[in-house]
Amino acid sequence: MSGSIQSVERAAAILRLLGGGERRMGLTDIASTLGLAKATAHGILRTLQQEGFVEQDAATGRYQLGAELLRLGNSYLDIHDLRARALVWTDDLARSSGESVHLGVPHQGGVLVVHHVFRPDDSRQVVEVGAMQPLHSSAMGKALAAFDPVVRTQLLAADRPRFTARTVTGRRDVEDLLEVVREQGWASDLEESWEGLASVASPVHDRRGVAVGAVGVTGAVERVRESRDGAVRPALVAAVRDCARAVTRDLGGGRFRIN
Amino acid sequence: MTDKQSNSSRGQGPYIAAIDQGTTSSRCIVFDKDGRIVAVDQKEHEQIFPKPGWVEHDAAEIWTNVQAVVDGAIAQAGLSKSDVKAIGITNQRETTMMWDKNTGAPVHNALVWQDTRTDVLCREFGRKGGQDRWRRETGLPLASYFAGPKIRWLLDNVEGLRERAERGDILFGTMDSWVIWNLTGGVNGGVHVTDVTNASRTLLMNLHTLAWEPKILEAMGIPESVLPEIRSSAEVYGQAVGGSLAGVPVASALGDQQAALFGQTCFDEGEAKSTYGTGTFLLMNTANKPINSYNGLITTVGYRIGDQAPVYALEGSIAITGALVQWMRDQMGLIQSAPEIETLALTVEDNGGAYFVPAFSGLFAPHWRSDARGVIAGLTRYVTKAHIARAVLEATAWQTREICDAMAKDSGVEPTTLKVDGGMTSNNLLMQTLADFLGTPVVRPMVAETTCLGAAYAAGLAVGFWSDTDELRANWKRAAEWTPDMSEEDRADQYRKWLKAVERTKGWIDED
Numbered sequence: 165m166s167g168s169i170q171s172v173e174r175a176a177a178i179l180r181l182l183g184g185g186e187r188r189m190g191l192t193d194i195a196s197t198l199g200l201a202k203a204t205a206h207g208i209l210r211t212l213q214q215e216g217f218v219e220q221d222a223a224t225g226r227y228q229l230g231a232e233l234l235r236l237g238n239s240y241l242d243i244h245d246l247r248a249r250a251l252v253w254t255d256d257l258a259r260s261s262g263e264s265v266h267l268g269v270p271h272q273g274g275v276l277v278v279h280h281v282f283r284p285d286d287s288r289q290v291v292e293v294g295a296m297q298p299l300h301s302s303a304m305g306k307a308l309a310a311f312d313p314v315v316r317t318q319l320l321a322a323d324r325p326r327f328t329a330r331t332v333t334g335r336r337d338v339e340d341l342l343e344v345v346r347e348q349g350w351a352s353d354l355e356e357s358w359e360g361l362a363s364v365a366s367p368v369h370d371r372r373g374v375a376v377g378a379v380g381v382t383g384a385v386e387r388v389r390e391s392r393d394g395a396v397r398p399a400l401v402a403a404v405r406d407c408a409r410a411v412t413r414d415l416g417g418g419r420f421r422i423n
Numbered sequence: 424m425t426d427k428q429s430n431s432s433r434g435q436g437p438y439i440a441a442i443d444q445g446t447t448s449s450r451c452i453v454f455d456k457d458g459r460i461v462a463v464d465q466k467e468h469e470q471i472f473p474k475p476g477w478v479e480h481d482a483a484e485i486w487t488n489v490q491a492v493v494d495g496a497i498a499q500a501g502l503s504k505s506d507v508k509a510i511g512i513t514n515q516r517e518t519t520m521m522w523d524k525n526t527g528a529p530v531h532n533a534l535v536w537q538d539t540r541t542d543v544l545c546r547e548f549g550r551k552g553g554q555d556r557w558r559r560e561t562g563l564p565l566a567s568y569f570a571g572p573k574i575r576w577l578l579d580n581v582e583g584l585r586e587r588a589e590r591g592d593i594l595f596g597t598m599d600s601w602v603i604w605n606l607t608g609g610v611n612g613g614v615h616v617t618d619v620t621n622a623s624r625t626l627l628m629n630l631h632t633l634a635w636e637p638k639i640l641e642a643m644g645i646p647e648s649v650l651p652e653i654r655s656s657a658e659v660y661g662q663a664v665g666g667s668l669a670g671v672p673v674a675s676a677l678g679d680q681q682a683a684l685f686g687q688t689c690f691d692e693g694e695a696k697s698t699y700g701t702g703t704f705l706l707m708n709t710a711n712k713p714i715n716s717y718n719g720l721i722t723t724v725g726y727r728i729g730d731q732a733p734v735y736a737l738e739g740s741i742a743i744t745g746a747l748v749q750w751m752r753d754q755m756g757l758i759q760s761a762p763e764i765e766t767l768a769l770t771v772e773d774n775g776g777a778y779f780v781p782a783f784s785g786l787f788a789p790h791w792r793s794d795a796r797g798v799i800a801g802l803t804r805y806v807t808k809a810h811i812a813r814a815v816l817e818a819t820a821w822q823t824r825e826i827c828d829a830m831a832k833d834s835g836v837e838p839t840t841l842k843v844d845g846g847m848t849s850n851n852l853l854m855q856t857l858a859d860f861l862g863t864p865v866v867r868p869m870v871a872e873t874t875c876l877g878a879a880y881a882a883g884l885a886v887g888f889w890s891d892t893d894e895l896r897a898n899w900k901r902a903a904e905w906t907p908d909m910s911e912e913d914r915a916d917q918y919r920k921w922l923k924a925v926e927r928t929k930g931w932i933d934e935d
């Protein structure tokens with residue numbers, strides 16, 4: 165085969181290897197199976213990992229296929245399917261929380277709103293489907309970045325404009341924040357995108373465990389927090405997470421997930 | 424680690440369970456007092472297409488599925504039967520079945536409302552008095568859609584059935600009757616009833632007396648002994664026997680479209696809703712008066728609560744809307760799931776000149792032409808599958824527009840907004856298109872499952888779970904609203920093309 169690039173060939177071989185039956189493998193196994201030096205295999209894996217084609221399990225160090233690859237393939241969940249499945253649960257969340265609800269997916273370095281349920285009062289509101297929210301300041305963006313390595317990479321690489329005095333923009337601060345989100349299973353935006361508005365969001369996982377979207381509620385800061393600078397209302401957090409879990413369940417996911 | 428199905432933000436019981444025996448699936452939804460969904464279970468059944476234009480269901484399979492979804496929903500919510508105060512029933516309307524009351528066995532597959540095999544029979548009945556021969560009594564034109572002629576077809580075509588019926592061994596029912604009879608014990612004392620809304624779809628009930636019309640029974644050759652007793656939509660018909668809800672009162676029955684009207688809390692004269700499922704049905708509450716239609720709509724019973732006066736409705740029925748999306752998925756293989764139609768449609772800006780009129784079961788309202796069949800008009804080499812996907816969605820919106828025009832003429836009120844519900848309302852592009860084509864805002868309520876909700880409301884009223892309809896109205900909340908964004912010229916121009924395409928469907932089936 166003339167003109168083929170060796171490292172791309174090797175990357176393809178690694179992906180094929182990991183693709184066999186949703187496998188998880190350690191570096192040593194991968195290198196020896198393909199007859200590569202460990203350093204070479206590691207370099208390729210690291211690049212694939214940055215691109216989201218491969219993920220490394222934090223606990224065991226083993227590698228598996230990444231979210232980006234699943235998104236490219238036909239197992240990618242259609243956003244309109246996602247909306248249809250989420251409909252009942254997002255309606256219920258709006259009703260129980262008394263706030264507006266959004267469902268978002270990662271898209272071109274931001275969050276694309278694919279579904280929007282009005283706040284259940286009689287106020288005038290417009291459907292925000294199709295709008296974009298920033299990754300670094302929105303609750304949905306943070307929830308997605310904390311659970312999806314590709315989104316995380318995008319967030320860390322991108323400009324992070326300051327929208328309010330509370331917007332977190334520094335790389336270290338963002339990294340710490342995502343760590344917290346990952347641990348607690350939900351993210352918030354406390355006047356970080358708009359003065360006076362706060363949101364809480366939690367990720368939705370498909371059956372392969374990929375964070376395909378996030379659901380969030382948004383309302384006036386004094387309704388979302390117990391006081392202007394107080395904790396986020398626990399009942400609201402519980403309702404958002406219940407909703408995310410219900411949608412996750414509907415997608416066939418969630419059995420082995422911390423969410 | 425959470426595998427446990429947390430219900431921490433859910434309200435406490437007691438609850439009402441609703442069974443929706445639909446065209447494509449059966450489902451059971453458990454609601455709490457605020458009308459919030461506590462648990463859902465759903466199961467699809469087989470669509471049987473023995474010949475072009477014929478559509479059947481296996482009623483035994485349906486009853487098995489109904490039991491499974493009831494058990495499923497109750498288990499999912501972790502409820503016991505003492506938490507459930509009543510069971511409400513709603514169902515696909517007109518679908519006709521007959522069974523042996525001694526064995527409980529169906530004598531034939533159920534003939535589904537979309538089935539056109541009774542065309543010829545209807546034309547024969549119409550030879551005297553035309554298509555509107557019994558419209559004054561029943562509110563309906565003679566069409567293969569309705570149940571009466573389907574009963575006659577079964578009596579004529581199932582060997583020995585007429586004799587068995589005349590011996591008193593055979594019962595007829597729409598799916599409400601079948602489900603209630605089985606729920607309340609079947610061969611061991613099951614009650615054989617139907618409600619006024621389902622009975623109003625048979626072509627056999629007099630709208631004014633709410634009783635079977637002897638003159639029509641005689642003309643159609645249907646023995647009265649097979650017919651169920653006509654009851655109100657909200658009263659206790661009996662108790663469930665066996666299963667996870669044994670002993671719970673069965674307390675409502677409403678055809679699915681009337682149930683959606685009820686679930687949308689359209690309790691006042693002039694209030695209307697449009698439901699987007701397999702087909703689409705726009706119903707407007709006309710209070711205690713049956714209004715005759717001169718524009719191709721039908722007159723039907725909206726609901727009747729216990730012994731209160733019946734509430735009537737004007738209805739525009741469209742046979743094929745969501746079913747066209749399913750056809751794109753199952754027969755054409757252009758999409759893998761129904762919602763993907765939106766993804767495909769959004770890859771283009773417009774329909775590329777293509778118009779798709781899905782007259783698969785003939786045309787229902789406002790045309791009532793059983794000789795029509797589906798057409799895609801305006802095809803050129805430019806047209807792609809994405810344009811067709813757009814035409815599919817537009818077909819639903821244009822068909823609604825035709826109904827709204829007829830409704831405005833018959834009722835004299837121009838609707839200011841359209842309340843929508845049903846599975847297709849999750850399609851954002853469709854909802855925007857609908858607002859554009861109608862030129863009025865389109866509003867979706869917070870519970871898209873209004874059909875089940877309506878059945879639950881009626882059952883809850885019957886057992887005193889809710890006190891009155893005002894209490895229910897307070898549960899209605901707006902979830903979304905789409906406003907028109909299309910020029911009057913574009914709207915008029917495209918509507919004209921649509922109507923041209925509709926003309927091309929008519930007369931496709933030869934008279935013989």
Ligand SMILES: Nc1ncnc2c1ncn2[C@@H]1O[C@H](COP(=O)(O)OP(=O)(O)OP(=O)(O)O)[C@@H](O)[C@H]1O
Nearest residue numbers: 445446447700701745746748749761762845846850
């Ligand atoms: N996102 C969508 N876009 C377009 N059509 C859709 C979408 N989601 C569902 N549908 C269509 O809606 C229909 C299902 O809606 P729904 O569940 O309300 O119907 P249903 O209640 O099952 O119908 P029935 O009561 O007649 O059985 C199907 O025909 C499906 O093709």
Ligand SMILES: [Mg+2]
Nearest residue numbers: 445679700874
């Ligand atoms: Mg239905």
